[in-house]
Amino acid sequence: MAEELFKEFREHSVSEFFRKNAAMLGYTGKIRSLTTIVHEGVTNAIDAAEEAGVLPKVNVIIKRVNEEPEHFKIVIEDNAAGIPKEYIPNVFGKMLAGTKLHRYMQSRGQQGIGISGSVMYGQITSGKPTTVVTSTGNGEIVRADVMIDVDRNEGKILNEEKFKGKWQGTRVEIDAKDVSYMRSRYGPFNYLRMTAIANPHTHITFVEPDGTLTVFERGTDKVPERPKPMPLHPWGIMSDDLLVLAKHTKGRTVASFLSAELSRVSKRKAEEVCRLAGISPNKKPSELTWEEAERIVSAFKQVKLYAPPTSGLRPIGAVDIENGMRKILNPEFTYSITRPPKVYRGGLPFIVEVGIAYGGNAGKVAEGKGEGEEGENEVGMELVRFANRAPLIFDQGGCAITAAIRSIEWRRYGVDPATAPITLFVNVVSAYVPYTSAGKQSIADEPEVLNEIRAAVMEAARELRRFLYRRIRLKERQERAGIFEQYLPIIAKKAAVLAGVKEPDIKLLLKKVTGVEHAKEGEN
Ligand SMILES: Nc1ncnc2c1ncn2[C@@H]1O[C@H](COP(=O)(O)OP(=O)(O)OP(=O)(O)O)[C@@H](O)[C@H]1O
Ligand SMILES: [Mg+2]
Structure with a gap:
């Protein structure tokens, strides 16, 4: 019997595994699948630009193919160093391969499966290859169509052309079916908007399927310091x-x-x-x-060592977080902090950054309902999560950031999360972010990470409480002033009659008790 059964014993390549389990890479649902493709292309583009030491400029275009409802072409273009021709098959066609997986350096990618996963998704839904146009700035531009040989986990080049030109960078064009475009919280537009908030040094242009062009301008022209590798401690x-x-x-x-x-x-x-x-x-x-x-x-454990180095970590910085939130949310109050580095699992350094915004457009969660629709705005605490400056949009429930925020007793800060106009921004940076899955959309609840997020959010919440209490006191003062304004003139008039004297000018007195200048009679 066993002999019979074991005749069926086979091996599987990584590509074959992810072809069957694309959901593990984030390809579930039509909207999420589209956003995942954008995410993989954009994280690679910004990583590559930062490594090349240039200010990232990323163009994203999503267009319909043949007017079919769930068939799109997704184009992501960067201004980074380009990809040497001989690496094209491995970058786009080999899963678990890349320049980032074996070094401990803060980058958005860390697994070597992101873009090859997108190529795979395109291939299994549309049957089409991914087109790559790239140049390393040597005067030659290469254009190649790549598909994945699933059995071998290898890239195959179908067509290749070379032409001359002075451009440098990479352009990836993925043809995918079974995806749909929406301007909802989970769609590419919001993904890019969140990327812009957390990456003020990045210029992003976006063309939506209906032709709408949006430009997310840079907030700073400072080229960020290149990330530095940090060996394990x-x-x-x-x-x-x-x-x-x-x-x-x-x-x-x-x-x-x-x-x-x-x-x-x-x-x-x-x-x-x-x-x-x-x-x-x-x-x-x-x-x-x-x-x-x-x-x-x-x-x-018995020898004395210096604590792990943190010089390679690149947080956004409290000032830029605050500027980003002000620009996009126009709030009444903001507060941001970048906490000092901490360590999890004994030797992996990380930094937590938190920003809180209250009022204005904060806390307005746009839930788009149909294609291109803004959707109704509901107000309530909005949580925006980031890991190494890349937005985390999905799998919110299983994320350490969410768990930390849920564990806080918000009433103690004068806040009801269900209705408060609050946007809470949390970014965790590390050379190794403990993601819960290959889809990289939620952070595992490592106790040190969870506690640090909680402490950082509570610090920001204390500042918010101060602001809210100041506002309440101001309101009380204004109400008190209102009462004086209403009754003082009547009392003055009656008192003057009783005392048989001329009615006094109470304007000065009113100003003293209410702190408000009053118009002379006759003025409006
Ligand atoms: N736009 C680009 N410019 C230059 N190099 C790139 C670009 N996109 C990808 N690469 C190279 O290809 C490799 C594989 O990319 P891929 O997205 O599959 O994995 P990753 O970014 O290393 O990790 P992750 O799976 O977490 O995204 C990268 O490590 C990088 O070396
Ligand atoms: Mg990647």
Whole structure:
């Protein structure tokens, strides 16, 4: 029986797996699928521009194909360094491949599956390849059609042309069916608007299927500092991590391996750790056993080390968050904070930033109902989540940010989340964001991360409470003033009659008690 059954035993490529489980990459529902494609293209575009050290300029066009209702072409173009021709098949056609997965550096992408997932979605819904136009600025522009060979998890180039031109950057055109366009909270328009808020250094233009052009202008012309790689810190490392690093290291001895691959580990520290772990510092890293790796991990707990470096983290900054919120929400009150770095899982540094806006257009959640429709505006606390400056639009329920906000007793801050005109902005930055799934739309509830978000939001909420109380006091003063205004003239008149004197001029007195200048009689 078993022999029979096991004749069916097969292998699966990564591509085959994600072809069958596209939902894991965020391809569920027609609107979400479209937004996911935009998200993958735009995060790559901004990452690439930042790495090239240029101010990102991203153009997004979504247009209908053949007037079919659920068939669109999605075009995303950037001004980054371009992609060398020989890497085109691997960038767009190989899943789990890229320049970001093996280094600890803050970037929007970290898995090497984003854009190849979009190519796959296009391919399985429309049967069409993705067109890539790219140039590294060498005077030659390459245009190629790419499809994924699912069995092999490899990219195939169908047509390739080269022409001369001075342009530099990358343009990706994905043809996808089973998607629909809407201007709702979950649609591409809102996604790009949120990207603009969290990336004031990025210029975005967007053309919607009906031809409407929107330009999200830059709020700053400062080229952000390039992200810096931050190697793992020994406090956050496990035996398995160590063995994986040992396999790929250039270090020839365990001592040089430890100091080269981990942060805050000098050669001397590495030798001390080897001594404590009872391992020769000259041993070859590739010969480390599991038990030895365990001993190294525990030896690291006995030596003194500097805390993990955080110099590679690139938060948005409180000033830019506040400017972004003012520009887009026009609120009565805003407050923003970028908290100092913290560490989760012992050695992975992260920073939480929070902005809170009250009044104006804050808290107005546009729920579009139909194609191109704005939808009705309902007011209530709106939460906008970001990870490494990329908007998180979906899977709100399972996210640590949501959990942190739900755990706060808002009444203590004078707020009813169901009706308050509040927009709450939370950005978590890290070289390694603990996402709950490959779709990268929600953050896992690592206790340190959750607590830090909670503390940051409470700090902002305290400032809001101060503002709200000041407003209440002002209102009370105005009401009191109103009472005086109403009754003082009557009392003055009656008192004058009783005392048999001329009615006094009470304007000065009114001003004193109410703090308001009063018009002379006859004036309006
Ligand atoms: N517009 C672009 N310009 C330059 N390089 C790019 C561009 N888009 C993608 N790449 C390269 O292709 C690789 C694969 O991209 P992909 O989106 O699949 O993965 P990723 O961004 O590394 O991680 P994630 O899966 O989290 O998005 C990137 O790591 C990057 O090296
Ligand atoms: Mg990506």
